[in-house]
Amino acid sequence: MARTISEDNQVKGVLQNVIFAAKDSYFKILSVSVEENDFDWDEEELIVTGTFASVKPGSTYAFFGQLVTHPRYGQQFQAARYENQVATDEKGLVAFFSSGDFAGIGKKTAEKLVDALGEGALDKILADKTVLNGLLKPKVADNLVETLTNNMGLERLFAFGHRVGLSADLAGRLFDRYGEEAQRILQEEPYELVYDVDGLPFKKVDAIARSAGFDDKSPERLKAGVFAAIQGSCFAHGHTFLTVEQARQSAQNMLGGALLEGSQDIDATLGALVAEGRLTFSEGAYQPRDLALAEQTVADKIQELSEKRSAIETTLPAIDDAFVVPDNLTLDDVQEEAVKKALSSQLFVLTGGPGTGKTTVTKTLIKTWEALVKKQAKDGGKDQDWLKEQRVRLASPTGRAAKRMTEITGYEATTIHRLLGISDGDDAEFDADNPLSGGLLVIDEASMLDSTLAATLFSAIPKTMHVVLVGDADQLPSVGPGNVLADLINSPAVDHVALQRIYRQGKGSSISTLASAINQGRLPEDFEEKQKDRSTFLTRTAQVPSAVGQVLSSAIKKGFTADQVQVLAPMYKTAAGVNALNQLAQDLFNPVKPGQKTLQYGDTVFRLGDKVLQLENDSERDIYNGDMGEVVAVHNQSDKGVSADALVVDFAGQEVWYTTKTLNQLTLAYATTIHKAQGNEFKLVILVLSSQFKIMLNQNLVYTAITRAKEALVMVGDYDAYQYAAEHEVPRRQTKLAALIAGDVRTQSQLEKPVAKRPKKPVDAKLAPAKSKATAEKGDFEKEGAKQGQQKPLKKGPESSIKPNRTENEKAMLDDTSLTVAHLTAGIDPLIGMDDLSPADFMPAVR
Numbered sequence: 054m055a056r057t058i059s060e061d062n063q064v065k066g067v068l069q070n071v072i073f074a075a076k077d078s079y080f081k082i083l084s085v086s087v088e089e090n091d092f093d094w095d096e097e098e099l100i101v102t103g104t105f106a107s108v109k110p111g112s113t114y115a116f117f118g119q120l121v122t123h124p125r126y127g128q129q130f131q132a133a134r135y136e137n138q139v140a141t142d143e144k145g146l147v148a149f150f151s152s153g154d155f156a157g158i159g160k161k162t163a164e165k166l167v168d169a170l171g172e173g174a175l176d177k178i179l180a181d182k183t184v185l186n187g188l189l190k191p192k193v194a195d196n197l198v199e200t201l202t203n204n205m206g207l208e209r210l211f212a213f214g215h216r217v218g219l220s221a222d223l224a225g226r227l228f229d230r231y232g233e234e235a236q237r238i239l240q241e242e243p244y245e246l247v248y249d250v251d252g253l254p255f256k257k258v259d260a261i262a263r264s265a266g267f268d269d270k271s272p273e274r275l276k277a278g279v280f281a282a283i284q285g286s287c288f289a290h291g292h293t294f295l296t297v298e299q300a301r302q303s304a305q306n307m308l309g310g311a312l313l314e315g316s317q318d319i320d321a322t323l324g325a326l327v328a329e330g331r332l333t334f335s336e337g338a339y340q341p342r343d344l345a346l347a348e349q350t351v352a353d354k355i356q357e358l359s360e361k362r363s364a365i366e367t368t369l370p371a372i373d374d375a376f377v378v379p380d381n382l383t384l385d386d387v388q389e390e391a392v393k394k395a396l397s398s399q400l401f402v403l404t405g406g407p408g409t410g411k412t413t414v415t416k417t418l419i420k421t422w423e424a425l426v427k428k429q430a431k432d433g434g435k436d437q438d439w440l441k442e443q444r445v446r447l448a449s450p451t452g453r454a455a456k457r458m459t460e461i462t463g464y465e466a467t468t469i470h471r472l473l474g475i476s477d478g479d480d481a482e483f484d485a486d487n488p489l490s491g492g493l494l495v496i497d498e499a500s501m502l503d504s505t506l507a508a509t510l511f512s513a514i515p516k517t518m519h520v521v522l523v524g525d526a527d528q529l530p531s532v533g534p535g536n537v538l539a540d541l542i543n544s545p546a547v548d549h550v551a552l553q554r555i556y557r558q559g560k561g562s563s564i565s566t567l568a569s570a571i572n573q574g575r576l577p578e579d580f581e582e583k584q585k586d587r588s589t590f591l592t593r594t595a596q597v598p599s600a601v602g603q604v605l606s607s608a609i610k611k612g613f614t615a616d617q618v619q620v621l622a623p624m625y626k627t628a629a630g631v632n633a634l635n636q637l638a639q640d641l642f643n644p645v646k647p648g649q650k651t652l653q654y655g656d657t658v659f660r661l662g663d664k665v666l667q668l669e670n671d672s673e674r675d676i677y678n679g680d681m682g683e684v685v686a687v688h689n690q691s692d693k694g695v696s697a698d699a700l701v702v703d704f705a706g707q708e709v710w711y712t713t714k715t716l717n718q719l720t721l722a723y724a725t726t727i728h729k730a731q732g733n734e735f736k737l738v739i740l741v742l743s744s745q746f747k748i749m750l751n752q753n754l755v756y757t758a759i760t761r762a763k764e765a766l767v768m769v770g771d772y773d774a775y776q777y778a779a780e781h782e783v784p785r786r787q788t789k790l791a792a793l794i795a796g797d798v799r800t801q802s803q804l805e806k807p808v809a810k811r812p813k814k815p816v817d818a819k820l821a822p823a824k825s826k827a828t829a830e831k832g833d834f835e836k837e838g839a840k841q842g843q844q845k846p847l848k849k850g851p852e853s854s855i856k857p858n859r860t861e862n863e864k865a866m867l868d869d870t871s872l873t874v875a876h877l878t879a880g881i882d883p884l885i886g887m888d889d890l891s892p893a894d895f896m897p898a899v900r
């Protein structure tokens with residue numbers, strides 16, 4: 054929720070200079086020389102902060118807001134809005150037009166302009182540029198209009214937005230999206246925002262529309278509300294379609310039964326949305342167009358790949374001839390079959406639980422592919438270019454999984470975003486028109502692929518490429534809608550092999566057997582017995598922090614580093630949640646040392662050496678949601694020669710700078726949610742489950758959590774929570790992919806109908822905020838004599854994201870405020886060491 058700044062006070066003054074201008078928003082810090090003010094302020098200079106268009110030093114502005122006291126930088130004025138005090142008398146206007154801002158307009162031309170158009174010159178020009186015909190040369194007129202609309206247009210939008218309850222930040226985003234059309238759209242077609250702007254809550258749009266005079270029953274309102282309801286429901290549950298009943302119910306929930314007067318209204322609205330192409334309807338299912346298109350794209354590509362147009366001969370004799378098994382292993386029959394099928398099919402899916410040999414099979418098939426390619430190059434006299442065309446490409450949804458893939462296979466692996474050249478807000482660099490190069494593509498952690506990312510990936514795959522998806526279908530499904538991996542496994546048209554035999558011996562073995570028991574819906578009989586690699590520490594919720602603290606202390610004594618240990622919990626709040634456990638673990642792994650540098654951002658105090666987690670995809674800086682790193686430098690603005698607060702984080706050798714602009718992307722990582730740990734593995738996992746949060750417990754969640762542990766697992770919490778989780782399956786996601794692949798349904802004819810999409814405003818280099826780049830970030834810090842450290846932008850919650858991409862469970866975790874922080878109870882004996890972890894030791898009086 055955006056903060057509302059009250060408008061108790063106002064100040065008018067001349068802008069001296071812009072101390073700081075954010076690159077990715079319109080946020081600025083200004084130094085203003087005060088002329089008039091209605092509050093207690095005697096000094097000449099006042100620092101004013103807020104969201105401003107391209108304000109100009111030397112111009113006079115009126116700011117409305119409040120004087121606040123920053124703990125470090127003292128008093129400053131927080132502006133909720135502002136007005137450009139362009140003098141509107143003729144003299145002032147002549148000065149304005151001849152200020153040098155408008156190419157080709159000197160004093161004489163300015164006078165001519167004002168003579169002709171009078172005191173309302175600005176409004177007249179902005180309303181209709183043809184008033185300039187005959188007054189200015191066309192080029193000069195165009196430039197004047199463009200500069201005016203950019204500057205004044207945004208200022209007016211800020212002012213208008215303010216009246217209809219639109220934050221300045223959102224007004225800036227809308228200006229970027231719609232340009233000078235923004236205000237008209239807000240007034241005349243506000244409900245378009247629901248279709249055009251990702252993640253804008255319907256309620257917000259509704260409030261804007263009401264203030265623009267739309268009534269409850271306007272057809273635009275009903276359509277936008279029903280669309281938002283269906284899309285929101287798909288994102289909340291991971292579905293790609295809703296049944297008619299579900300669609301009606303969601304619509305009713307969003308708009309209220311009374312308004313729609315029974316299902317007739319709803320059905321008519323659904324019909325109108327289908328007619329407009331915003332929804333598709335087939336086989337009793339409604340789909341938002343984008344999701345339907347994504348599933349259709351994947352299905353079409355699968356169809357195309359089944360035509361087998363490989364440039365490499367992959368007959369069984371050829372594969373047999375080239376077969377290379379690494380590490381002197383002998384594959385079992387199923388593993389061998391997997392390698393052969395992976396190479397002979399053009400699309401193949403490999404699944405299996407932990408320790409079943411997925412990596413071993415992947416390594417074998419890569420080596421065998423290379424041997425096949427080399428042999429055929431030699432036999433066919435192919436050149437280096439041909440060899441390059443057949444190269445192996447490896448990618449994974451997370452950076453950490455990509456890094457692990459590189460380490461294990463020895464081949465370079467990247468994130469899927471990077472592979473596709475996706476950068477914020479832009480389309481992917483590689484697509485159907487500019488496909489990926491390479492002969493074999495292996496995607497790891499494929500359970501994390503949602504429909505949209507899968508579609509972007511599949512559309513960039515050329516017809517001749519071999520594609521292998523590797524993943525564990527029992528893990529949590531993707532955050533976004535879709536169930537791609539499971540749907541492919543359930544499609545007879547897609548070859549797949551499921552590895553079942555667990556190979557990991559000794560270390561790790563009992564974690565794998567626990568995982569398979571949980572998959573079968575039960576806890577193993579030895580659940581509470583201490584194993585070589587796992588133990589169970591049963592406690593009441595109130596005792597969780599103490600228990601986790603003891604396990605961590607003993608792990609630290611044993612030499613485990615923060616990087617090797619991961620605390621996992623399903624939710625953020627409460628004493629047994631991620632936030633509290635993070636602080637506890639921070640104090641143990643990285644206790645305050647005298648003189649240690651720290652930086653506070655929101656409620657989090659980052660310390661040098663902290664383990665941290667990136668919370669959002671930032672493809673420009675090549676860091677992604679779920680990436681973990683270490684704080685390697687802390688810069689405080691109060692230090693000599695330092696112009697702004699900043700942290701430097703090392704992500705596996707890649708140093709990334711965070712200033713107050715981007716610190717909202719970062720949090721402590723000693724403890725994370727299980728969703729955030731997907732695609733990552735750790736030597737020791739400490740899992741916390743409590744039946745207090747039953748609503749969010751299920752098989753996939755606990756399975757995913759325990760399989761993050763490579764060598765050791767300690768389960769903390771109460772028995773009932775673990776049992777409940779093991780016994781409860783995640784509700785099935787409703788998707789169409791499998792039916793589309795089978796050719797049972799077609800939504801294509803509806804998808805061919807184009808939806809009138811408003812083109813995005815071309816980016817104006819002069820005005821649009823520049824995108825942040827890793828280097829720019831560092832440069833910002835060094836160059837700007839910034840007082841940006843004064844600013845604490847609204848901290849986004851750890852899961853905050855523009856898209857409504859949360860599951861019900863995640864939402865419950867985030868929204869849970871009813872649970873109070875429980876008091877710690879003492880009384881658990883301090884632990885001695887990891888080897889000594891046993892249920893008996895962990896059993897205080899409860900269970």
Ligand SMILES: Nc1ncnc2c1ncn2[C@@H]1O[C@H](COP(=O)(O)OP(=O)(O)OP(=O)(O)O)[C@@H](O)[C@H]1O
Pocket residue numbers: 382383384385388405406407408409410411412413414556557558
């Ligand atoms: N056929 C085999 N014979 C002997 N050892 C095997 C065989 N297959 C796999 N292994 C061994 O079992 C262990 C687990 O295999 P691998 O790492 O390939 O499994 P995985 O499915 O990738 O596991 P995870 O998903 O947990 O990373 C490895 O040490 C591997 O060398």
